[in-house]
Amino acid sequence: MNDWGHPYATPANETLTLITAELTANAVRHGHVPGRDFHVQLTLAEGTFRIEVTDTRAEKQPPAASPSATDSLSESGRGLLLVAALADDWGVSPRKAAPGKTAWAGCTRGQRATR
Secondary structure, eight states, rough: TTTTTTTTSSSSHHHHHHHHHHHHHHHHSOOOOOOOOOEEEEETTHHHHHHHEEESSSSOOOOSSOOOOTTTTSOOOOOOHHHHSSSSEEEEEEOTTTEEEEEEEETTTTTGOOO
């Protein structure tokens, strides 16, 4: 992010860091398969940052619809709400050529990522 003109502690950097943290936490908590890792990729193309987190667990999918609010006393369950609020778009795609899935989020450079 720093090399792309968004130094640490800038709104864009902090937003993308938070989205990445939420997607990777979900991969660790819900997508973990013993003996297998997950993969994180951040790209910038045509003014859009794209975060992709791929894990190897195909049968555990996040909800297809917008994430719902959780019990206010719950200590977890808000990660996808944050991703939906911060990203311009997000979703889940099947992993190509192997079992698993890729959770992704996109933020347009200079718009939501710089709030």
